[in-house]
Amino acid sequence: xxxxxxxxxxxxxxxxxxxxxxxxxxxxxxxxxxxxxxxxxxxxxxxxxxxxxxxxxxxxxxxxxxxxxxxxxxxxxxxxxxxxxxxxxxxxxxxxxxxxxxxxxxxxxxxxxxxxxxxxxxxxxxxxxxxxxxxxxxxxxxxxxxxxxxxxxxxxxxxxxxxxxxxxxxxxxxxxxxxxxxxxxxxxxxxxxxxxxxxxxxxxxxxxxxxxxxxxxxxxxxxxxxxxxxxxxxxxxxxxxxxxxxxxxxxxxxxxxxxxxxxxxxxxxxxxxxxxxxxxxxxxxxxxxxxxxxxxxxxxxxxxxxxxxxxxxxxxxxxxxxxxxxxxxxxxxxxxxxxxxxxxxxxxxxxxxxxxxxxxxxxxxxxxxx
Numbered sequence: 001x002x003x004x005x006x007x008x009x010x011x012x013x014x015x016x017x018x019x020x021x022x023x024x025x026x027x028x029x030x031x032x033x034x035x036x037x038x039x040x041x042x043x044x045x046x047x048x049x050x051x052x053x054x055x056x057x058x059x060x061x062x063x064x065x066x067x068x069x070x071x072x073x074x075x076x077x078x079x080x081x082x083x084x085x086x087x088x089x090x091x092x093x094x095x096x097x098x099x100x101x102x103x104x105x106x107x108x109x110x111x112x113x114x115x116x117x118x119x120x121x122x123x124x125x126x127x128x129x130x131x132x133x134x135x136x137x138x139x140x141x142x143x144x145x146x147x148x149x150x151x152x153x154x155x156x157x158x159x160x161x162x163x164x165x166x167x168x169x170x171x172x173x174x175x176x177x178x179x180x181x182x183x184x185x186x187x188x189x190x191x192x193x194x195x196x197x198x199x200x201x202x203x204x205x206x207x208x209x210x211x212x213x214x215x216x217x218x219x220x221x222x223x224x225x226x227x228x229x230x231x232x233x234x235x236x237x238x239x240x241x242x243x244x245x246x247x248x249x250x251x252x253x254x255x256x257x258x259x260x261x262x263x264x265x266x267x268x269x270x271x272x273x274x275x276x277x278x279x280x281x282x283x284x285x286x287x288x289x290x291x292x293x294x295x296x297x298x299x300x301x302x303x304x305x306x307x308x309x310x311x312x313x314x315x316x317x318x319x320x321x322x323x324x325x326x327x328x329x330x331x332x333x334x335x336x337x338x339x340x341x342x343x344x345x346x347x348x349x350x351x352x353x354x355x356x357x358x359x360x361x362x363x364x365x366x367x368x369x370x
Contacts, residue, residue: 056173057085065176065191073199080198086209087173093166094180096215108323108331108350115155115354116361124150124362125369127159127248134236134249142256143266149255151359152345156223163221163245164214172197172217172226193217196226204241211245220244221251224258232258255345262344265316265337270356272311274334276320277304286320291349293317293337300334307334321349 056062062084070077128135128150135146157163175190197217201208213219217226224233224244233242236253244251277283282303286295295303297312305320311334319335333339333353342352 053089055085056087056089056177057081059177062177065194069195069198073195073202075198075202079202083169083198083208084173087169088167089178090166090170090174090215093171093174093215094178097175097183098180099183105326106324106350107326108353109325109328111350112354112357115358120154120158120358121361121365123159123161124154124358125365127153128362128366131248131252134252138236138252138256142260142264144256144259144264145359147359147363148259148270148342148356149252149359150362151355151357152255153221153251154358154362155351155355156218157221160221160248163212163223164218165212166215167209168197168211168213168217168219168226169194169208171213171215175217190217193226196230200226200230221248222255222258224254228258229254232261258345259341262341263337264341268316268336268338269310269314270339270342270352271321271333271335272314272318273308274300274311274320274332275306276322276332283320287322289319291319291321291335291340291343291352293319293335293340295319305334321353323350323353 057066063081066077066080066084069075070080128146132146135149138144138149139146153159172190172194176187176194177191179185179187179190194217197211198208200206201211211219214223218224219226219229221244229242229244233244233250233254234257235242235250237247237249239247242250242254244254276286282305286300286303286305289295293316295318297307297314297318300307300318300320301312307314307318311318314336316337319340321333321335321339323331325331335349335352339349339352339356342355343349345355346352
């Protein structure tokens with residue numbers, strides 16, 4: 001049982017006090033730009049906040065890394081420590097680096113449809129038109145077809161539309177020092193890439209924290225890792241700087257130079273059509289080396305593989321490349337040494353076929369529009 005005071009008429013002072021209190025509350029609830037401020041409800045106010053992890057430079061292993069990378073790349077250790085003090089752990093990076101769940105079937109037809117589609121083909125046609133002189137120069141210099149360069153940049157970043165929104169410093173630090181369990185440990189690779197990021201940005205007078213890219217640390221239109229930027233990127237627009245983030249010319253020249261460095265052979269096709277032998281020992285023997293060219297055209301024929309006319313006259317080694325199509329029959333091509341070179345950019349036969357076929361689709365669209 002409770003005691004309640006009988007209602008009474010409020011005094012003038014009471015009304016005035018209430019009015020002032022309401023005005024103060026309204027003022028507090030107004031943002032600096034004049035819009036009502038959003039206020040947290042009781043549940044939000046009471047929710048515990050997850051403490052931010054300590055800066056990486058407070059860890060002994062990172063302090064050792066600072067000394068090692070400074071010595072390896074001729075950098076000032078205090079400068080390296082200042083940069084790493086800005087690095088933050090990103091949980092999304094550790095999730096995205098994980099492989100797909102076991103048992104998920106690969107599907108070349110679905111993978112292909114993601115990249116060889118009208119919008120990307122139109123964007124590739126526009127990119128080729130805008131950069132045709134540079135593409136022609138790269139093809140003449142390095143022997144890499146313009147169509148393949150266009151295909152790679154199209155698959156990697158949709159011609160610069162999607163280059164990644166992660167701070168590269170954060171992504172590489174996360175994978176270098178907090179690589180997730182559950183897959184083979186590649187933290188040593190990412191520590192090396194983090195060192196190259198610091199060395200590259202120091203040489204180019206770039207703030208490392210300003211560089212953005214993929215969750216795995218790839219940068220720019222061609223998605224080069226920092227070590228690849230330092231080894232194979234070229235200043236193809238002649239401005240004295242290598243800028244894969246903004247210069248299409250630098251991206252084009254760098255892709256061509258990269259493939260040439262890995263052994264691209266001028267005027268050699270990437271693959272030929274093939275009908276594999278029936279399932280059994282002969283097919284298994286041809287598939288055993290995976291994408292590494294290991295058999296002559298004659299050896300293909302001896303094992304029951306039927307090449308097209310151009311493939312039968314090819315004088316180099318071939319690989320029987322197989323891609324899955326979910327529950328449908330698998331697809332096969334006979335890959336040459338140049339097909340293998342494309343897989344040095346991304347070690348996947350699905351990727352190699354996608355960039356080759358996107359480039360072919362763009363070239364076909366250019367020819368059709370003429």
